[in-house]
Amino acid sequence: MDFPLLEITDDTLAEQWLHKYFHPHGLHCPRCNTSVEQARRFRKTRRSHVTTYRCRHCDKLYTVYTGTLFANKHLRPTQVILLLRGICKGESTASLARELELAYDTVHHLRQQIQEKAQWRQPETPLLDAVTETDEMFQNAGEKRRKTQWSGGSPASSC
Ligand SMILES: [Zn+2]
Numbered sequence: 001m002d003f004p005l006l007e008i009t010d011d012t013l014a015e016q017w018l019h020k021y022f023h024p025h026g027l028h029c030p031r032c033n034t035s036v037e038q039a040r041r042f043r044k045t046r047r048s049h050v051t052t053y054r055c056r057h058c059d060k061l062y063t064v065y066t067g068t069l070f071a072n073k074h075l076r077p078t079q080v081i082l083l084l085r086g087i088c089k090g091e092s093t094a095s096l097a098r099e100l101e102l103a104y105d106t107v108h109h110l111r112q113q114i115q116e117k118a119q120w121r122q123p124e125t126p127l128l129d130a131v132t133e134t135d136e137m138f139q140n141a142g143e144k145r146r147k148t149q150w151s152g153g154s155p156a157s158s159c
Helices: 011-022 077-088 093-099 104-120 143-149
Strands: 039-044 051-055
Touching: 011 077, 077 093, 077 104, 093 104
Parallel strands: none
Antiparallel strands: 039 051
8 A cells, every 4th residue: 555655744844854864064065165054045946845055155056965866856855765764664666656756767766876875885894793683684685585575465565
């Protein structure tokens, strides 16, 4: 069953969350590194509902997405958060696309990019403990495996 997630979420709160997690040291102008506190709120984007800032120092326009995988994708903040959550929880691309009202190819492409970044950031050092928990072994199991495992229904039905 798909839930109307976008109807029950707040883009303003979601954008504040993205500021905190995408820019833990504060949002800065991508050209001159001046803090967003010194920028002017230029407008809200029509499709993605995020604030565009104009740097008072160099006139560069930027948003919370500038310099991230989500730049120029026109996703609402709630879509980004729910997409990240869904990918982390192993939800299928088709289900995420339907619930978040996105094209399948958009979700598929972003999932690949996110997983590549996550893999690139994995530590090279082995775990310190000698015992591996079962959930550690399957944390990177892909969608293909999941479909086989739950061939009789959706992954959500097993929760
Ligand atoms: Zn600037």
